[in-house]
Every structure is written in C-alpha cells, then in structure tokens.
Amino acid sequence: MSDDTSRAARLLSEHRASIDRLDAILVYTLGERFKHTQAVGRLKAEHELPPSDPAREAQQIARLEELAKEADLDPDFAKKFLNFIIAEVIQHHRKHQETGS
Numbered sequence: 001m002s003d004d005t006s007r008a009a010r011l012l013s014e015h016r017a018s019i020d021r022l023d024a025i026l027v028y029t030l031g032e033r034f035k036h037t038q039a040v041g042r043l044k045a046e047h048e049l050p051p052s053d054p055a056r057e058a059q060q061i062a063r064l065e066e067l068a069k070e071a072d073l074d075p076d077f078a079k080k081f082l083n084f085i086i087a088e089v090i091q092h093h094r095k096h097q098e099t100g101s
Contacts, residue, residue: 034089041093045100051093057086 001009044051061082068078 030085033085034092037089038092038096041089041096044093045096048097051097052090060086 041051043049061079064078064082065075068075
C-alpha cells in the first residue's frame with residue numbers, strides 16, 4: 001500500500017469515527033427531545049388542547065432554517081428534517097388524546 005493510500009485510509013477511518021460519534025449524539029439528542037414532546041403531548045391531552053400548533057411549527061421551521069444557514073447546512077434539508085420530526089410529534093400527541101394520557 002502506498003503512503004498516499006495509507007494516509008487516505010487513516011483519514012477515512014478518522015472521518016468515519018467522527019461520523020459515528022455524531023450519529024450517537026443525534027440519536028441521544030432526539031431521544032431527549034422526544035421525552036419533552038411526549039410530556040407536551042400528555043399536557044395537551046389533559047387540557048384538551050389541539051395536538052398541532054401551526055403558528056409554533058412555522059416559528060420553529062423559520063428558526064431552524066436560520067440555524068441551518070449559520071451552520072452551513074442546506075436550509076431545505078433542515079426544513080424537511082424538522083417537518084418529519086413535527087409530523088411524528090403530532091402523531092404522538094394524537095395518540096395521547098385518543099388514549100386520554
């Protein structure tokens with residue numbers, strides 16, 4: 001194996017190790033986020049509040065788009081990602097309302 005190939009393999013390994021750590025951070029962060037959204041869903045169910053809050057969702061999407069720009073992340077990707085999370089949260093909130101919990 002040439003020096004260049006060995007160096008490339010080492011760099012690839014380092015990048016992959018960083019990606020693995022970041023993936024773990026994302027999973028644990030999402031887990032923590034969903035703990036809070038579950039609590040919000042139970043609170044909404046207890047007080048018969050709607051599972052969705054379009055004004056709040058619009059604020060969050062705009063906020064995340066700005067954060068994405070600051071982080072040099074494609075804002076459209078960030079918006080799609082947050083929309084996916086919001087849809088999942090609303091589904092959980094609806095379940096809380098259906099079960100009364």
